[in-house]
Amino acid sequence: VSSLKKNLSPSVVKRLPRYFSYVKGLHDSGVEWVSSATLAEELGLTSSTVRQDFTCFSFMGIAKRGYQVSGLLDMLAEIIGADMEWRVIVVGAGNLGRALVQHGEFVRRGFNIVGIFDADEAKYGVKIGRLEVQSMDRLDDFVKREDIRMGIIAVPDSAGQSVADLLVKAGVKGLLNMTMAHIVVPDNVAVSDSRIVASLQQLSHCVLFSCPHRRSK
Amino acid sequence: VSSLKKNLSPSVVKRLPRYFSYVKGLHDSGVEWVSSATLAEELGLTSSTVRQDFTCFSFMGIAKRGYQVSGLLDMLAEIIGADMEWRVIVVGAGNLGRALVQHGEFVRRGFNIVGIFDADEAKYGVKIGRLEVQSMDRLDDFVKREDIRMGIIAVPDSAGQSVADLLVKAGVKGLLNMTMAHIVVPDNVAVSDSRIVASLQQLSHCVLFSCPHRRSK
DNA sequence: TAGATTGTTAATCGATTAACAATC
C-alpha cells in the first residue's frame, strides 16, 4: 500500500474517478492490458495526458504492452478511496436531500448515507428510506459518535455557509456542496461543488450561442 | 438585446451561473451597485478575474461605483438563457431519473422537464409526478413535436453513448450527462457532465491525502 | 481635489500537448 508522495493537481484528481470507472469495466470484462492511447480515446483525452497522470502517482507501464489493468485498478481504487466504506450525512431534507438518501447508487460505490438532518421542526422523525430526519441540534454529536467524515450540503443557497460551518466544527473533513453558494472552509477541509442547475445553465448558454462542442464541469 | 460577439471560454462560462445567482440575490435585496472586489470576495475569485470576465461580454462598469446590479443581472440572464423556459426530457427512469423529474427546483429555474423515457417495458405508463414513463420508440417523435432542445442522460454508464446518439439524432442540442461514460457528439451539440459520484470520489481522495483545501468541479 | 475602482496590458502560473530517446 503505497502512500502518495506529492499531492496530485486538481485537474488530475478530476480525472481519477473516470479512469477508475473505465478501468473497472475493462477488468470486469477480463481485459488484462490497456495502452495510454486506448484510455485516451475512450475518455476523450490525449495519450500524453494519460501517461503524465500515471507518472504523477508512479504507476509504471511496460513499453509495447501498456498498463496492467488489475494493478492499475487497485492503484486507482486506493487513491480515490474506492476500496473502503465512507459514512456520509446529508443536511437538508428537501426534494434534493430526500432523493440523495434514496438513491441506491451511492452505497454501491462505497458512500453510505447514514443520517439526514434538517432545520425544519415539522420534518423531525419523518422517515426517508430507512432513515429518520434528525434535528440540527443532534448533528455535532452524531458526527462524532458515528465517525462521519463527509457531509452533503443540500439546503437552500442562503443556508449553505452556516451549515458548512456546523459540519466543519463537528469534525467533518469533506463537504459536497450542492448549493450555488461559495463555501469557505479551513485548509484541512475539502470542498467539492456539484451544482446541477449550474450545469444546465452552462448548457443553455452553449445551446443559445452554439459554443462549439464545449464541455464543462 | 445584444448578441455575443465572440464565444466565451469554458472557464468563463463555468462562472456565469454563479455570477447570476449571486447578483440575483443582490437585486432581490435592493442593492444597486456592486464592485468587482465584492463579487470576487463572495465567489472566491480575484477582482481581476471578475473584471476580465465582464469585459468578455462587454459589460461596462463605472470607476468608483462599480457595476449596476440590474443591468448586470439582465445581461447575465440573457447570456445563460435564464430569461426563458427550456423544455427538457430525461432519459432513464431509475432512481436518479425519478428524482430529477420530481425535483421542483428545476422548473423554478426555467428548466421544465416535460418527458421521461426508459428502455424497460415494465416501466411504461408508470406515473412519476405528473409524467408517465414513455417508451424509447417515442423519443424521436416527442423531441420533434414538443420542440425539446435539451436532454438529461440518467441511464446506466454502459448505455450513455447510445442514448446520446438517439437524442442527437432526434435533434436535441444540449446534453446533460450524468453517467461516468465519455459522451461523443457532433460539433453543433453541447455536453455538460454532472457526476455526483465522481465529485464524492474526488472528495474522498482529498480527505484521504488531505489535499490542502482543494476545490474541484 | 483626492481616492477608489474601473478596463486593459503584461507577467505569471499551471495544464496540456508534442516530441523523442529508451525499451520491451
Next chain:
DNA sequence: TAGATTGTTAATCGATTAACAATC
C-alpha cells in the same frame, strides 16, 4: 530484429493574477 509504446523533457496553450493609467 523491427515496431510499438512507454517515461520524460521541452514547447505550447490558456487561464489567472498583477500592475497601472484612465476616470469618475
